[in-house]
Amino acid sequence: MNIIIGISWPFANGELHIGHAASSLPGDVIARYHRLKGDKVILVSGTDCHGTPTEVKALQENKSPKEIVDECHVSFAKDFKDFGISFDLYNRTDDLYHKKFVQEQFVKYYNNGYLKEKEEEQLYCDNCKLFLADRYIIGICPKCGAEIKGDECEKCGSLLTIDEVKETKCAICGNKASYKKNKNLYIKLSNFQNNIKDLLESKKSLWRENAVNFTERYLKEGIPDRCASRTLNYGIDIPIDGFKENII
Numbered sequence: 001m002n003i004i005i006g007i008s009w010p011f012a013n014g015e016l017h018i019g020h021a022a023s024s025l026p027g028d029v030i031a032r033y034h035r036l037k038g039d040k041v042i043l044v045s046g047t048d049c050h051g052t053p054t055e056v057k058a059l060q061e062n063k064s065p066k067e068i069v070d071e072c073h074v075s076f077a078k079d080f081k082d083f084g085i086s087f088d089l090y091n092r093t094d095d096l097y098h099k100k101f102v103q104e105q106f107v108k109y110y111n112n113g114y115l116k117e118k119e120e121e122q123l124y125c126d127n128c129k130l131f132l133a134d135r136y137i138i139g140i141c142p143k144c145g146a147e148i149k150g151d152e153c154e155k156c157g158s159l160l161t162i163d164e165v166k167e168t169k170c171a172i173c174g175n176k177a178s179y180k181k182n183k184n185l186y187i188k189l190s191n192f193q194n195n196i197k198d199l200l201e202s203k204k205s206l207w208r209e210n211a212v213n214f215t216e217r218y219l220k221e222g223i224p225d226r227c228a229s230r231t232l233n234y235g236i237d238i239p240i241d242g243f244k245e246n247i248i
């Protein structure tokens, strides 16, 4: 039998911690079991090199994202080895083979009509040159006036949307955040609502209860389209006209 086991890819923005060790252990145990049985096993993971956390870390340490990624990859690979995780492949997402595969898939989705363009106003920091995810925004709670991070007030317990937050600033550098148009490609997951419903019905008795509940909740709310590209500096280029400023 051929067995592929994938362990989640840690983000290149710091050091591994005990949680990474704990979450990689079950996959390693299963891989060893199947190898002893004589099955063909690939236990695979790698360093996730692209994303906001990596770019923020680079800004904070005054280094390039590539330098951060290179440092993290060496330390992650060593830690996993020292911990004894028996990877057949521990790779990185800026590997050329991976980049080429992702670009091919992305173009295929685009040509088959599964990606759509959407432009949104998003909070941006002119100083960091970054669109700010909620967790990188600080501001004032409109209900109680406390200083808050993101869209949740710890003082009065209000759950807000980010455009309700007053006096928004960049949490990385403290600069005032301003709205800027951000164009991205979204994967039309909503097209698959019925397929996923059918899949759930046919597998319901085999799935765990929490997986069933979770899927049912999404189906009830309607599966949302998901942003599939990013406006960052370090990532995989999108080989589609009009999206040269975005990455995957």
Ligand SMILES: [Zn+2]
Pocket (backbone or CB within 6 Å): 141, 142, 143, 144, 145, 146, 153, 154, 155, 156, 157, 158
């Ligand atoms: Zn509040």
Ligand SMILES: [Zn+2]
Pocket (backbone or CB within 6 Å): 125, 126, 127, 128, 129, 170, 171, 172, 173, 174, 175
């Ligand atoms: Zn900033």
